[in-house]
Amino acid sequence: MTDIAPGLLPEGLHDRLPPEAESAATLLRAVMDATATHGYERVQPPLAEFEANLVGRLKSTRQQDLLRFVDPVSQRTLALRPDMTAQVGRIATTRMAGTARPLRLAYGGAVLKVRGTQLRPEREMLQTGVELIGSDTVAAVAEVLRVALDALEAAGVTGVSVDLTLPNLVEALAAGPMPLAADKVPELQACLDGKDAAGLTALGADAYQPLIAAAGPIDQALKRLRTLNAGDVIEERLDAVSILADGLRNRVGVTLDPTERHGFEYQSWIGFSLFGEGIPGEIGRGGSYTIVHADGREEKAVGFSIYLDPLVSAGLGRSERRRVFLPLGTDESVAAGLRAQGWATVAAISQGCNGTKLGCTHQWNGLEAAPL
Secondary structure, three states, rough: OOOOOOOOOOOOOOOOOOOHHHHHHHHHHHHHHHHHHOOOEOOOOOOEEHHHHHHOOOOOOOHHHEEEEEOOOOEEEEEOOOHHHHHHHHHHHOOOOOOOOOOEEEEEEEEEEOOOOOOOOEEEEEEEEEEEEOOHHHHHHHHHHHHHHHHHHHOOOOOEEEEOOOOOHHHHOOOOOOOOHHHHHHHHHHHHHHHOOOHHHOOOOOOHHHHOOEEEHHHHHHHHHHOOOOOHHHHHHHHHHHHHHHHHOOOEEEEEOOOOOOOOOOOOOOOEEEEEEOOHHHEEEEEEEEEEOOOOOEEEEEEEEEHHHHHHHHHOOOOOOOOEEEOOOHHHHHHHHHHOOOOOEEOOOOOOOEEEEEOOEEEEEEOOOOOO
């Protein structure tokens, strides 16, 4: 067997050292506190579950994302969670199935995927978010968006923008006012994903061209989409999006990409991505979806997830380090008093201890904490 270097970790996994570890904890606490002010109560599902229960709980939980192992106790296959949303859905449809709706739940913890992506090679990530179970109305979506923005603000994210999408719009149009054979819908979606106008023409789907042109700032996008002759199928959605945009526009930038589907495969009528200034890529996403009860009944829901790792990498969550070095012989009552004032005390345990080397910003000189 090949020896593994003591400090080597599997690909996509890493240690989080000071001060990043503290930043991650600070950000998670800030987000959870923000969601709690809106009435969302925290749940804490386990890191691993029976694979059979985890797979299929939500359409987003793909089997290839699961890291599996055999439980030596039950001899059943377990899987580490790649996403906490599915677990919250399980809790809502089992242990809290009889709790009054809408049910407001919040969560935060580590998730692990088999593989990372080119943009995000990390396999272990810190995920937090909320789920509102029992409704996916415009009012429910508007509330979840407000909670998301408050959470990002509490985490120190600035320059936030929201990109809205209509995940199941194409299927609804193809099955109704803009008919297209079901076997051609995947090709239609691929053309729209690639903004391939020529491909739409070759497919005989020129009626869908406005969907490509509509992507962009919200007012411009809505105006172009209303040129589609698709009746209530699109008008009802656009009216809903307009209401959501009105609640956002004075706070954040809002755009609309009506055919964006990547990562929104399980969302229903609305989805959204969250971005922050100076932070590459998405920092969160959410939307409406359904969860399935044991009896097959589907229940509507809406929620969002935020991944905190990009925020930590951007330097958010860091606070001023107020560490005071206490020389040998410093009375413990002095140390307790400093801690009560918000200091972190670092006590010498031998003559060789040095405050500067130990990362202290101040040193107790017998009267006060003097800067080092």
